[in-house]
Amino acid sequence: MRNILVIEDSPLVLKILEHLFRQETDLEPIFCASLAEAEVMLETSASLFFAAIVDLHLPDAPDGESVDLVMRYHLPCIVLSGSYNEQRRDELLMKGVVDYVLKESQHSYEYAFRLLHRLDHNSQIKILIADDSAAQRHYIRHILEPHHYQIIEASDGKETLRQLNEHPDLDLLVLDHAMPGVSGFELVKLLRQKLRLNDLIIVGVSADPKGSLSAQFIKHGADDFLRKPFCPEELNCRVMSTLERRDLLRALKKAAQFDALTGLNNRRAFYEQGLQMLQQAQRDKRQVSVAMLDLDHFKQINDGFGHASGDSALVVFARAMGNAFPDMLLGRLGGEEFALLTLHGADHVAQALDKLRQQCAGLHYAVGAPPLSFSAGLYQGEPEDLESLLHEADIRLYRAKQQGRARTVLI
Numbered sequence: 084m085r086n087i088l089v090i091e092d093s094p095l096v097l098k099i100l101e102h103l104f105r106q107e108t109d110l111e112p113i114f115c116a117s118l119a120e121a122e123v124m125l126e127t128s129a130s131l132f133f134a135a136i137v138d139l140h141l142p143d144a145p146d147g148e149s150v151d152l153v154m155r156y157h158l159p160c161i162v163l164s165g166s167y168n169e170q171r172r173d174e175l176l177m178k179g180v181v182d183y184v185l186k187e188s189q190h191s192y193e194y195a196f197r198l199l200h201r202l203d204h205n206s207q208i209k210i211l212i213a214d215d216s217a218a219q220r221h222y223i224r225h226i227l228e229p230h231h232y233q234i235i236e237a238s239d240g241k242e243t244l245r246q247l248n249e250h251p252d253l254d255l256l257v258l259d260h261a262m263p264g265v266s267g268f269e270l271v272k273l274l275r276q277k278l279r280l281n282d283l284i285i286v287g288v289s290a291d292p293k294g295s296l297s298a299q300f301i302k303h304g305a306d307d308f309l310r311k312p313f314c315p316e317e318l319n320c321r322v323m324s325t326l327e328r329r330d331l332l333r334a335l336k337k338a339a340q341f342d343a344l345t346g347l348n349n350r351r352a353f354y355e356q357g358l359q360m361l362q363q364a365q366r367d368k369r370q371v372s373v374a375m376l377d378l379d380h381f382k383q384i385n386d387g388f389g390h391a392s393g394d395s396a397l398v399v400f401a402r403a404m405g406n407a408f409p410d411m412l413l414g415r416l417g418g419e420e421f422a423l424l425t426l427h428g429a430d431h432v433a434q435a436l437d438k439l440r441q442q443c444a445g446l447h448y449a450v451g452a453p454p455l456s457f458s459a460g461l462y463q464g465e466p467e468d469l470e471s472l473l474h475e476a477d478i479r480l481y482r483a484k485q486q487g488r489a490r491t492v493l494i
């Protein structure tokens with residue numbers, strides 16, 4: 084839970100904020116209606132707070148004194164203001180507030196909450212600022228720092244490449260075009276062709292007046308582009324939206340690859356990775372082993388102990404399978420049916436399946452429920468066609484069920 088200090092006196096705004104905080108499970112607001120109240124709160128409990136949302140005009144602080152108070156305690160500060168004043172906004176942003184949000188619509192309040200959520204993740208985000216001008220690097224750092232990112236700098240193309248090698252977990256590159264040595268534009272091409280395709284977000288930056296440059300950057304793989312001079316909010320908005328877009332894509336990819344209940348590969352991902360494994364085995368002239376596993380009398384668990392207990396049986400079984408076969412390709416093909424594919428020989432897999440069977444008997448998944456048991460069909464053969472290999476394993480699984488379940492059939 085993150086405590087958020089809210090310094091605000093307007094009953095209407097408080098009502099809106101209370102409503103929005105009620106929808107948050109991990110943010111807890113603590114409200115102060117005046118500067119005096121906030122001073123006492125921070126004096127006694129500043130370390131409890133993660134960030135602050137601050138009204139610019141309070142009866143005992145008519146001129147933004149509440150912002151200075153919060154900044155003195157080095158708390159990330161989101162300013163809420165009823166009126167827009169460009170000079171005031173610039174002053175506040177240069178002072179290091181996270182953002183200046185107008186109290187004009189539901190959308191702006193929601194934006195403030197997006198900022199709070201991002202702040203929570205930003206300390207894990209690594210940004211590289213690549214620009215040959217020290218002043219420009221300093222300016223960008225100053226804009227990004229209040230958002231709590233980890234920031235690294237590079238002053239030319241070569242150093243940028245060195246930093247990228249040194250920090251393979253970099254999330255975002257703010258890349259100036261006109262750098263000595265390798266230009267920003269050349270770097271984008273190089274990074275997208277040679278290093279990695281999607282993981283690194285690239286935001287191009289240039290003072291070049293040519294309109295086509297931004298399009299060229301983006302066509303060659305940059306995620307966004309900013310023309311200098313840009314205002315602090317513009318950079319922050321673009322960094323935030325590219326990060327959000329990447330997180331969304333990652334979540335989508337995860338949902339498309341993994342079974343939501345057990346976390347194992349789903350059927351599609353199992354087939355995709357299985358095909359790659361078969362191609363590798365063909366190149367290495369090796370056989371593969373494939374097994375199909377199916378929980379025994381699973382319907383009785385659902386019928387006798389409820390669907391939730393059935394689900395929990397699937398979860399504990401999948402976890403045990405993951406522990407038993409850490410270096411093999413595993414998947415949930417559907418229902419209570421699982422599969423594995425490996426370069427290990429069938430004897431090795433058969434032994435591991437027996438061990439898993441013993442462990443399953445001791446797994447707890449519902450009060451009073453019978454021990455978990457599974458049948459398996461196992462086949463070793465040439466890495467030709469995944470469908471046929473699975474079919475062979477399935478025939479053997481059928482035999483295992485016929486022969487009384489709780490066993491592995493290899494022949």
Ligand SMILES: Nc1nc2c(ncn2[C@@H]2O[C@H](COP(=O)(O)OP(=O)(O)OP(=O)(O)O)[C@@H](O)[C@H]2O)c(=O)[nH]1
Nearest residue numbers: 377378379380381382383385390393394418419484
């Ligand atoms: N709880 C739960 N049940 C599921 C899920 N997917 C499939 N099932 C149930 O799994 C059961 C499978 O039953 P059957 O195909 O008759 O197999 P079984 O009872 O295990 O019998 P044998 O395989 O012959 O030992 C059905 O009742 C399905 O409704 C799931 O995601 N969660």
